[in-house]
Amino acid sequence: MNGAVDFPLERAELSFRAAGDSLVRRSVLPSGVRILSEQVPGARSATIGFWVAVGSRDEQPADARHPSTFGSTHFLEHLLFKGTQKRTALDIAVSFDAVGGEHNAMTAKEYTCYYAKVQDRDLPMAVEVLADMFTSSLLDRDEFENERDVILEEIAMAGDDPADAANERFFEAVLGGHPLGRPIGGSPETIRAVTRDAVWDHYGENYRPNDLVVTVAGAVDHDALVAAVTTHLEGAGWDLGIAASPVPRRNNQPADIVRGSAISITQKPIEQVNLYLGTTGLVATDERRVTMSVLNAIFGAGMSSRLFQEIRERRGLAYSVYSFAPAYSDAGLFGLYAGCAPAKAGQVAELMLDELRTLARDGVTPLEIERAAGQLGGASALALEDSDTRMSRLGRAEITLGEFADLDEGLRRIARVTPDDVRALAQSIVDRPFSLAAVGATSADVFANVVDVATPTDDAA
Structure with a gap:
């Protein structure tokens, strides 16, 4: 194909x-x-x-x-x-x-x-x-x-x-x-x-x-x-002789999202603060979804990612740290996660946001693009060894995407992503209003400067 x-x-x-x-x-x-x-x-x-x-x-x-x-x-x-x-x-x-x-x-x-x-x-x-x-x-x-x-x-x-x-x-x-x-x-x-x-x-x-x-x-x-x-x-009694069209797929136009809150804190007397920081992302059918996958791979998916290297390897501030980008028919998210000691939560949140802003400002290198392509392609090939993944791919293709892209087509799409594509998408993300959610022994004051700097107004694009 x-x-x-x-x-x-x-x-x-x-x-x-x-x-x-x-x-x-x-x-x-x-x-x-x-x-x-x-x-x-x-x-x-x-x-x-x-x-x-x-x-x-x-x-x-x-x-x-x-x-x-x-x-x-x-x-x-x-x-x-x-x-x-x-x-x-x-x-x-x-x-x-x-x-x-x-x-x-x-x-x-x-x-x-x-x-x-x-x-x-x-x-x-x-x-x-x-x-x-x-x-x-x-x-x-x-x-x-x-x-x-x-x-x-x-x-x-x-x-x-x-x-x-x-x-x-x-x-x-x-x-x-x-x-x-x-x-x-x-x-x-x-x-x-x-x-x-x-x-x-x-x-x-x-x-x-x-x-x-x-x-x-x-x-x-x-x-x-x-x-x-x-x-x-x-x-079972279903009359399959009655003509009917399949239910239409969902509207894929991005919804007008008004964020719920800038900071959400749930106090719990536990050893770590579980911290999420992020904003809206892309809808599932957005042509930039492949660029988002490359951005996510470079920034926070894997042990060679910028987020992992800076937060865990260089500074030892967290054991688990990563980024993620779920997509739905009319909305999506781009999120960063870390689990860390309460005393380090504010610093970790600032560093995660700084890394994203640095990527948006300075972009990524061709070598990082190449590594991300290898990571995404290899992970896809390995996942498709399992019939569960293939069955789910068919379901998402039919229900959400309206198209089927095989491994070869996926690799072709990844190969077309450029450093400029990644930087432009990262810039559009950091310009959006951010939210922070945390569970643990912490308070909103710890993160006030992080969210204020990231979101001077809720009217950001």
């Missing part, structure tokens, strides 16, 4: 060869169900995912006609494992355990995925069980109340992890009232408040044929996959 391949929603069939001679096929059924596969030569296992483009950002507050659905996406992810008309929760677990398979689910801000990894001979079983879970969950009321307690324990566990807690506060601080700023799992308050009927309505409104995307990577025959998915969806 030469260049990325577009995934038009209205195109019924698509087939092409990708890097490594894998065969990618895509079928859009008349009902709007989308089925994608990547057949990998020599593979003996396969990973399958059932996706919906519904995540925590899509939950709604209560209004005059409907109760709040906050927390329902994560709640529903748990409940789909709790039994159907044909299978108990134990039956579902045994189906995969008996063949040495793996099964799980993930709720994200913009999608939910139920997935399994099995040997090639067990793929038909995985299709059958996941289709049953997806279409026919009972959402039993007793199980609902039991799982409410389980989710509250999960949230409590995450809250006890200072890095997780700081990360949640960071998203809230940067993204403010935007739905992406809310925690994926909900809060104790929303989980206690959400009703079984609200989750049931959420299930019925979003788990429909034209919402469903099925992706499989590894040892898979596409025609057999389409036949199996069709058989089990129709067997």
Whole structure:
């Protein structure tokens, strides 16, 4: 393949060869169900995912006609494992355990995925069980109340992890009232408040044929996959003969973000301060996303990065320090993280910001670009040895990006990034309003100068 391949929603069939001679096929059924596969030569296992483009950002507050659905996406992810008309929760677990398979689910801000990894001979079983879970969950009321307690324990566990807690506060601080700023799992308050009927309505409104995307990577025959998915969806009562277009992809125009706060401090009597500092980034479809990957690799991803070398190696101020750049349909973040002693937190925050400003002012060298290209290309190649990664790549290509780029195309895009591209993007980042979130034995006063210098006004571009 030469260049990325577009995934038009209205195109019924698509087939092409990708890097490594894998065969990618895509079928859009008349009902709007989308089925994608990547057949990998020599593979003996396969990973399958059932996706919906519904995540925590899509939950709604209560209004005059409907109760709040906050927390329902994560709640529903748990409940789909709790039994159907044909299978108990134990039956579902045994189906995969008996063949040495793996099964799980993930709720994200913009999608939910139920997935399994099995040997090639067990793929038909995985299709059958996941289709049953997806279409026919009972959402039993007793199980609902039991799982409410389980989710509250999960949230409590995450809250006890200072890095997780700081990360949640960071998203809230940067993204403010935007739905992406809310925690994926909900809060104790929303989980206690959400009703079984609200989750049931959420299930019925979003788990429909034209919402469903099925992706499989590894040892898979596409025609057999389409036949199996069709058989089990129709067997569950779905009428796939009714014509419907796939749900449209999200708007990819950058949202107007008003940051939530400049500084967010959560006091905890622990040994380290877990510190996040950053601002808005790029949307997932921005043409500069590859430049962002190169910038991130040079600045804070890896042991040779500027951030790691300055904060840890030269100064010994932190054990863990890095940068990251998540991207969503209409917003993104660029963040810096460090865990350090409370007495050093202010200094570390200043140094992290200084390093970013230096990069924006002075740019990067061709050697750094070359190293970043090698790092990104090698990491991508290694990741694609796993069918999980390939399955997820298909899902993101279909749901978010609307195009498929294989390893060769990714390398070509990286090779086109120049030092000027990186410096210009870094400059646009440092010109934006920054936020800081920290959990530990610290206070806002420690960081006041850092945020004031970085954000003289919230009207920065």
